[in-house]
Structures are given as structure tokens and as C-alpha cells.
Amino acid sequence: MGNANTSQSRINFNLLGSDVIRCILKQLPYDDLLPASRVCKLWKNLVAEFYGPDRMIGDTLPLQLAVDTKNVRWANQLLNDKMTVKNQAIFLKAFSLEDMQDVFLDHFDLPWTAEITARVINIGCFHAWKKGYRAALDHGDRQVIFKSFVHVAEKDWKDHIKLYLKSKTFDTIHWDEYSIIRGSINLPTFSKRDRELIDGRRCGTAEVGPIVRVDSPTLDDVVRQPQPATWQHHDYGTDTGSSLSRSSSTDEIQWS
Amino acid sequence: MASESISVTTSDDQTIQLSRKHAQMSQTINSMLEDSVGADQEAIPLPNVSSEVLKKVIDWCTHHENDPAPVEKVKKLNKKREYKAKNSTISDEWDKNFVNAELRVIVDILLAANYLDVKGLFELMCKHIANELKGKTPDQIRERFGIQDDLTEEDKAAMRKAWGATKNDS
Numbered sequence: 001m002g003n004a005n006t007s008q009s010r011i012n013f014n015l016l017g018s019d020v021i022r023c024i025l026k027q028l029p030y031d032d033l034l035p036a037s038r039v040c041k042l043w044k045n046l047v048a049e050f051y052g053p054d055r056m057i058g059d060t061l062p063l064q065l066a067v068d069t070k071n072v073r074w075a076n077q078l079l080n081d082k083m084t085v086k087n088q089a090i091f092l093k094a095f096s097l098e099d100m101q102d103v104f105l106d107h108f109d110l111p112w113t114a115e116i117t118a119r120v121i122n123i124g125c126f127h128a129w130k131k132g133y134r135a136a137l138d139h140g141d142r143q144v145i146f147k148s149f150v151h152v153a154e155k156d157w158k159d160h161i162k163l164y165l166k167s168k169t170f171d172t173i174h175w176d177e178y179s180i181i182r183g184s185i186n187l188p189t190f191s192k193r194d195r196e197l198i199d200g201r202r203c204g205t206a207e208v209g210p211i212v213r214v215d216s217p218t219l220d221d222v223v224r225q226p227q228p229a230t231w232q233h234h235d236y237g238t239d240t241g242s243s244l245s246r247s248s249s250t251d252e253i254q255w256s
Numbered sequence: 257m258a259s260e261s262i263s264v265t266t267s268d269d270q271t272i273q274l275s276r277k278h279a280q281m282s283q284t285i286n287s288m289l290e291d292s293v294g295a296d297q298e299a300i301p302l303p304n305v306s307s308e309v310l311k312k313v314i315d316w317c318t319h320h321e322n323d324p325a326p327v328e329k330v331k332k333l334n335k336k337r338e339y340k341a342k343n344s345t346i347s348d349e350w351d352k353n354f355v356n357a358e359l360r361v362i363v364d365i366l367l368a369a370n371y372l373d374v375k376g377l378f379e380l381m382c383k384h385i386a387n388e389l390k391g392k393t394p395d396q397i398r399e400r401f402g403i404q405d406d407l408t409e410e411d412k413a414a415m416r417k418a419w420g421a422t423k424n425d426s
Contacts, residue, residue: 027386038394
């Protein structure tokens with residue numbers, strides 16, 4: 001133990017010894033342990049003695065505890081650590097927490113199961129979490145997306161339909177699905193202009209250049225021709241400049 | 257009957273009287289007293305504590321002399337290490353004023369509390385220093401506490417690989 005004489009003008013923290021430093025570090029909240037472990041070799045080794053992203057804290061995983069305590073900084077640290085143990089239940093809970101959902105979505109590397117997709121779509125629908133909604137549309141379980149879409153299309157449908165039509169899912173849409181969409185937009189609550197939006201003639205309020213739809217399918221087409229068709233997605237970089245087209249010669253429907 | 261005050265000699269050769277009650281709040285002095293029962297009452301040498309720091313320790317002991325004795329934590333039988341972040345909030349207003357000192361003094365009191373084995377004071381100092389560490393980057397911690405960065409580039413590269421670059425980290 002070093003001399004505790006206050007005449008020392010320079011603080012030498014290393015005088016404290018590892019036992020004392022360990023006691024100090026154990027007083028730190030979890031989200032301060034990562035920076036502390038990057039101070040020097042001694043501190044790195046001391047922190048590693050009692051804390052690790054893959055080690056249970058009591059009966060709880062660190063990431064679970066970060067979510068339970070709504071500690072975004074700590075959750076972010078853990079999600080950046082490859083050693084962190086993750087599971088679907090933690091993500092399901094995190095997606096429903098406003099402060100957590102974006103950081104967890106950015107680090108989501110588990111399979112997009114039906115349960116995950118349903119939760120994210122649901123949160124996106126009811127809490128305007130477009131980032132999650134869009135990610136679910138792009139990567140989620142196809143059947144869940146479609147059922148969710150038809151459900152929400154009857155309600156606050158405009159934003160959903162825009163996102164849906166821009167999603168990767170729509171690239172490979174099948175005729176039977178398309179017919180259901182068209183069925184849903186023919187509900188009496190939709191105006192003519194709304195239906196035009198879905199048909200691709202215009203989007204929102206702006207008229208957007210020439211109509212490029214060559215031979216867009218009607219509901220009758222769908223009924224007559226139930227075979228799957230190939231769809232192509234052309235993104236011209238605007239939310240309002242999209243339209244749907246179908247080439248009669250190649251039987252390809254183009255979204256441009 | 258044991259005398260009511262104890263003499264101690266500090267590192268700067270000052271002899272200071274402290275009450276038996278305060279002396280017994282230090283496990284180190286208490287052990288020395290028990291070992292010297294029946295012997296001539298000479299001043300107990302405290303070569304690692306200066307008079308200035310000892311006076312601070314006595315101040316703290318005076319304020320906390322009626323606190324319940326700290327309970328020794330029973331060591332868990334299972335070998336699994338469990339860490340739970342402690343609440344490092346200092347609630348006692350007097351303690352808040354007490355730790356409102358230069359870091360150099362705080363470190364000296366911490367060293368003294370550790371040497372004298374005054375558990376409550378040691379814990380208070382650890383909490384205060386932990387509060388000083390909170391929210392700081394590794395660079396800021398090193399600068400504040402005069403710690404040399406002895407991590408090699410290899411260590412740092414491994415950390416970056418494992419943890420990535422997170423906000424507030426160097």
C-alpha cells in the first residue's frame with residue numbers, strides 16, 4: 001500500500017492497487033464498464049473478472065437486462081459485441097420499446113421468423129415506426145406480411161401501400177396476392193384517386209410524367225389469368241414518381 | 257479498564273489522540289489494540305497515513321459513529337461470479353460535502369481507509385471515484401486519473417474488432 005501523504009502533488013492512481021481499483025470498478029454501472037476496460041491493461045483484466053457480454057448477470061443475459069432497464073447506451077455496446085448472447089425474445093421486447101427499437105433493428109441478425117415479422121409490422125402499423133415496417137416488408141415472413149398488409153390496407157392504408165409497393169416483397173408478388181390487394185382497394189371507402197394510386201397512374205397528389213403502364217392488369221385479368229407473373233421493380237428515386245406497367249408481349253409487369 | 261483515548265503516530269511524526277470508539281471503527285487499529293492488551297499503552301504507529309488525512313478520517317468517523325456496524329457479507333458457496341452494478345449514489349448530504357475535495361485528497365483518504373480498514377469510508381470513496389468515472393471516455397479517464405495507456409495497438413485492434421467503435425469510446 002502506498003503512502004497516503006497529502007503532500008504528494010501528483011495523483012498516481014496506480015498506487016491504489018488492483019484490489020482497490022476492482023472495488024471502484026464494481027461500483028460502475030454496466031454501460032460504463034466498456035470504456036473502463038479500455039483504459040489500460042490492468043483495468044481491462046479487472047473488468048473481465050466480473051463482467052462479460054456473454055455472462056449471465058444473476059439469471060439474466062446482459063442484453064436482456066439492458067432492455068429491461070431501458071439502457072440504450074449499454075444495449076448499443078452489447079449489440080456491437082460479437083460475444084453478446086442474443087435471442088428472439090430479447091429482440092421482440094426491444095422492438096416494442098420506442099427508445100430501443102431502432103438500435104435493435106440496426107443490429108438484427110436473427111432470422112425474420114413469422115413472430116418477429118408480425119411484431120414489427122404490428123408496431124409499424126400502430127406506432128408509425130416506418131423503419132421497422134419497411135425492414136419487415138423487405139426481409140420478413142412473406143405470409144405474415146401479406147396478411148398484415150391486407151388488414152391495414154382497410155385502415156390507414158396509404159402509407160402502408162406505398163411502402164408495400166416499394167418493398168422487395170412486391171418484386172416477386174404473385175397474381176393471387178395482387179388480386180387480394182386489388183380486392184381490398186375496391187372497398188367503397190377508397191376514392192377514385194386512391195385507386196389510381198394503387199393502379200400506379202399517380203402517387204400522392206402529384207402528376208408524374210407520362211403514364212408508362214402498358215397493359216396493367218385489372219381485377220378481371222387476375223381472375224382470368226391466375227398464373228404467377230414476374231414483376232420488376234424500378235426505383236427512380238422518388239416517392240411520388242412511381243407507376244405500374246405490364247408488358248403484354250413478355251407478360252412482365254413493370255413498376256417504374 | 258481501558259483508557260478512553262488512543263494515541264497514534266502518523267507518517268509525518270504527529271501524535272494524535274482519538275477516542276476508543278473511533279479507533280474501533282478501524283479494523284486495523286482494533287486488531288492492534290487487541291494484540292497489545294496488557295502491554296504498555298504506546299502510540300500506535302500509522303506509517304501510511306499522514307496527520308492531515310487522519311484528521312479527515314476522524315471527521316468521518318465522528319459523523320458516522322452511531323451508524324450500525326457494517327455486516328460482513330457471507331461469501332456465497334457457489335463459485336459462479338455474479339456482478340450486480342451497485343447504486344453509487346451518495347445520499348447523505350454530509351458525505352456529499354465530505355467528498356467535495358481535490359481528487360488528490362480523495363485518493364489519499366481512500367488509501368487511508370483501505371489501510372485502516374474503515375469499511376464505510378472506503379465504500380464512500382469508491383463510490384465517489386466511480387461517479388467521477390461515469391460517462392467518461394477511456395481518454396478522459398486516463399487524463400483525469402493520470403493513468404498511462406499501456407494497451408498495445410494489438411489490444412486496441414482486438415477491442416475494436418470485438419466491440420466496434422461505439423459512441424463516447426476512443
